[in-house]
Every structure is written in structure tokens, then in C-alpha cells.
Amino acid sequence: VIPAWLWFGSFVHLALVAAFICTAVKEDEDAHLPARGAGFLFMIGGGTALFCGIVWAVQRFL
């Protein structure tokens, strides 16, 4: 089993890179890139947390 810090670190790392690239292909203006990338990163984090929460709730209550 990989250590929790490695799992979490790799998740954040991959999410950062993916958010940057996915934003960069849609955004021509370099100045807007950080803010939009951060927004997309927040969506990835929020979506993953929501998904994990649903899985946890299904396991816990059903």
C-alpha cells in the first residue's frame, strides 16, 4: 500500500497539471490563465470530494 502522503501528493500534483493544461488549451490570454486554472482546480477538488462523499455515504448508510 502506498503511503497516504504519496497518494494525496500525487493527486494534487496531477490535478494541478491537468487543470493548467485543460485551461490553457481553452484560454488564449496568458493573463487570465492562473485565475481560470485555479477555478478549474477547485472544481476538480470539489468534484472528487463530492464523489468520495457519495461513496462513503453509500457504504455507511446503505
Add this chain to the structure above:
Amino acid sequence: VSFLRAPIVVLALAWLVPGLGHALLGQRWRGAVYFVLIAHLFAIGVALTDGHAVDRREHPVAFYAQVPAGGPTLAKLAWDGRSPSPAALGAARRTALVPYETGDAANDDVQRRGIESLVARLDLGLLYTMIAGLLNFLLAVDAFERAIRRGQEDERAALAADGSAASPGAAS
């Protein structure tokens, strides 16, 4: 030089070298950043698994997600091909994840722990290399689309220049 900006050429070169497509279209900084991002993801995946992440026989499905990484995948396969005995190397790599007893308890224990560690890191390494491949696919398609747009803009500019040259008074 215009040949290098043809959309299909940009697509092929962007696949082969991550970021090169954007660099050819004049976006050098973006191209350099893309190269670093894709190459370092792929390198981390390969390093985490001692090279086991990229192998068509061991992980045939993952391999098809790694192929879009282009150059890094080809470099890894070429590196594997440098072995003096590819057949022996292939056999060793196919069985590397299967423990075998040597009779030496200490050696077997070290080997078993090494395999357990590798198996634990394998999923992560596969994830890194597959994401590198899929993100490079996205970048190559983006470069292709930008090359088409650039060609259309150039055509429009050329037509406008022809029009203004044919009727100089119309511009004023």
C-alpha cells in the same frame, strides 16, 4: 517554413515532441511549458515503477493511453530495445512481478519486499504515464486546431491585401 505550419505536420510533430506544435505556431513559451509538464509526468511514472509502467505486454490497455505521449513513449521503447538480448530481457520483465525462491531466506525476503513495493507503486506509475499520454493528445489536437485557425487567418489577410492592392482608393 510554411510546410512546418501545415495542420497535419503540426499535429504529427506535436505528438512526437510535446509542446513542439505550439512552438511552431509561435507560442514558444507555452510549448516549452507543455514539454516540461508532459515529460516530467511521464518520467515520474517510469521512475516510480522502475520502467514497468510502459510495457505493451504487461499493460496492454494502459499502453494505448501512453502512446499519445509520443516521443517519451518511443524513447522508453527504444531504451528497452537497447538490451543486448531483447528476448532474455522480455522474459525477465514478464516474470519480474512474480516472486521466485532462491533458497537464500534473506535474499528471498529482500526480493519479496521489493516486489511488494513495486506493485504498490505500479498503479501510481501507470496513472502518471497514462495521464501524460492523454494530456499530450489534448495538446496535439489543440495545436492542430490552432494551425487550422492560423491558416484561415492568413488566407483572409492575403485576400484583404489583394483586395486593397486591386482598388487602392477603396481603402481610403
